[in-house]
Amino acid sequence: MRYGQRATLAAVILIVTLLSGLPLALLFRTGLTDATGLTVVPLLEALQSPSLQRALWNSVQSAGLSAFCATSLGTALALVIGLTDVRARGLLVFLILLPMMIPPHVTAIAWLQALGPGSPLLGALGLAPPAGSPHPMHGLGGLVTLLTIQHAPLVFLILRATLRSFPRELVEAARLSGAGMGRILRRIILPLLAPALLAGFMLAFTAALGNFGINALIGVPGRFTTLPVLIWQRLAAFGPGMLPGVAVIALILALLTIVVLGLQLLLTRRLRTQMGGLAQAPLAHALGPLRPAVEAGLWLVVGATLVLPLSALVATSLVPTYGVPLSSVTATLANYAEVLLRQEVTARAFVNSTVIAGTAALLIAMLAILMGHFMTRGSRSGQRAAGLAVGQAEVAYAVPGLVVSVAFILAFIQPVMGLRLYNTIWIILLAYVAAFLAIGLKPVLAAFAQMDSSLDDAGRVSGAGFGRRIRRISAPLAAPAAASGAILVFLTAYNEVTVSSLLWSTGNETIGTVIFNYESGGYTTLAAAMSVVTVLATVVLMLCANLMGRRLPPGIVPWRE
Known part of the structure; x- marks a missing residue:
């Protein structure tokens, strides 16, 4: 490995370590040390707090229940769409995955406005609950419901990908032996899907464990506090002086997540089944006369989880005050004019989120191309060194955003070196790069794995240096995957609130924090208008990624057939 290549690899590892490894290492040092050195005393003392015990139990309870429900719903959807001859499969996949891309706090706001006593949509239909009645979404039941809706698409995505590489000859052999679809499902399909089912459950559990937007907007009014909300409440109420205590709570949340992921790896090895091959056309079991009923059930799920809350969100954005029923008389675009043209904070938030999400996506795409090259080209020592950076990125993505x-x-x-990052927009940008690097890295690694390494070897033999080979060979070939990953990063960062909820400051607001503050401050119609705009932006970006996915290997854009 020549000097320029070694220097570039060292720079990549240093950048990833400074952004992903070092902050988390400081967190662990704060939570596991005191004046005497390494100790678990801070953790044990924190766990004696009744409020922390209650928040810990609430987190585990809500995450466990929602993960079970999300796994059940996601599995049912994946089996129906992946194994039967339902029509409009591509559109259904897109709509089922859309809730996963909508920010959790927007999901919470939509459902709060859909079912509350002041719902403009229910009011227009004459179905609104009596004024003053408790909101049905506040508390554990509403929290589990929304976490299920948010994370069922994640389980669906995992199982759908597994079904695409399913050994169809086993099913065909069972059919020829006279087995019905029910028996095939019980004896062949579900046992082979066991590792994917476990992965889906664990990922839904960890995602729910670290969720902030739904937990805050649904749980707090119902006095159901979870660990992410407890962290936010204590740091928001007491400021940086509470940082050591908050760091211990964040460490507990991180350790709980790591334990769950470790348990997943252990159980997956026990349940591992050999099921490989390239993606295949979906199995298409003929539903016969049952097909209209099954398709109606699928569209009912889409309507209940997507159309109803988004319709309520649009209705709320079109009324002058929350609680006024929507009609031709009350409908107005004033809320959109307010958030897009008059409110300085919203205009600033749109600019801030666009700039930092776009910059983070660009930086991650550049890092991903370099990391992908080093992971698949060159010496084994270079690949191991690059693997260190990839591992740090995976850990930073796995732990909750609040951590x-x-x-x-x-x-x-x-x-740091005379530069003040705290209370500036740059700390949010760097946190985005650390938290979402793994998202942009996955499609690039998949693209490099399919490239012929002889192209790079030919460039080296022809005398091309490392920089020229990157510019003329690796980067152009990986560009579609890097662009796709950048769009996914932008989608995630543009609307997020979990990472920025503790890092924003006056003048450095993001779209997510402004929407959250509008809703929690009682400006419901303005929150709805901003939410509608962000949902529309999300759909447009997903469609752009879908068009770009035509040039990419299967599976990189998750909602493409």
Whole structure:
């Protein structure tokens, strides 16, 4: 490996370590040390707090229940769409995955406005609950319902990908032996899907464990506090002086997530089944006369989980005040004019989110191309070194976003080399790069795995240096996958609120924090208008990624057939 290549690899590892590894290492040091050195005393003392015990139990309870429900719903949807001859499969997949791309706090706001006593949509239909009645979504039941809706698409995505590489000859052999579809499902399909089912459950559990937007907007009014909300409440109420105590709570949340993921890896090895091959056309079991009923059930799920809340969100954005029924007389675009043209904070938030999400996506695409090259080309020592950077990125993505926020506050609350990052927009940008690097990296690694390494070897033999080979060979070939990953990063960062909820400051607001603050501050119609705009932007970007996916290997754009 020549000097330029070694220097570039060292720079990549250093950047990823500074952004992903070092902040989390500081978090672990804060939570596991005191004046005497390494100790678990801070953790044990924190766990004696009744409020922390209650928040910990609430987190585990809500995450466990919602993960079970999300796994059940996602599995049913994946089996029906992946194994039967239902029509409009591509559109159904897109609509089923859409809730996963909509920010959790927007999902919570939509459902709060859909079913509350002041719902403009229900009011227009004459179905609104009596004024003053408790909101049905507040509390554990509503929290589990929304976490299920948010994370069922994640389980669906995992199982759908597994079904695409399913050994169809087993099913055909069972059919020829006279087995019905029910028996095939019980004896062949579900046993082979066991590792994917476990992965889906565990990922839904960890995603629910670290969710902030739904937990805050649904749980707090119902006095159901979880660990992410407890972290936010204590740091928001007491400021940086509470940072050591908050760091311990964040460490508990991180350790719980790591334990769950470790348990997943252990159980997956026990349940591992050999099922490989390239993606195939979906199995298409003929439903016969049952097909209209099954398709009606699928569209009913889409309507209940997507159309109803988004319709309520649009209705709320079109009334002058929350609680006024929507009609031709009350309908107005004033809320859109307010958030897009008059409110300085919303205009600033749109600019901030666009700039930092776009910059983060671009930086991640550049890092991903370099990391993908080093992971698949060159010496084994270089690949192992690049693997260290990839591992740090995976850990930063696996832990909840609020943990990343606390880690970044610990790392950058003091000026670094004379540069002050805390309370600036740059700390949010760097946190986005750390938290979402793994998202942009996955499609690029998949693209490099399918490239012929002889192209790079030919360039080296022809005398091309490392930089020229990257510019003329690796980067152009990986560009579609990097662009697709960048769009996914932009989608995630543009609307998120979990990472930025503890890092934003006046003048450095993001779209997610402004929407959250509008809703929690009682400006419901303005929150609805901003939410509608962000949902429309999300759909447009997903469609762009879908068009770009025609040039990419299967599976990189998750909602493409």
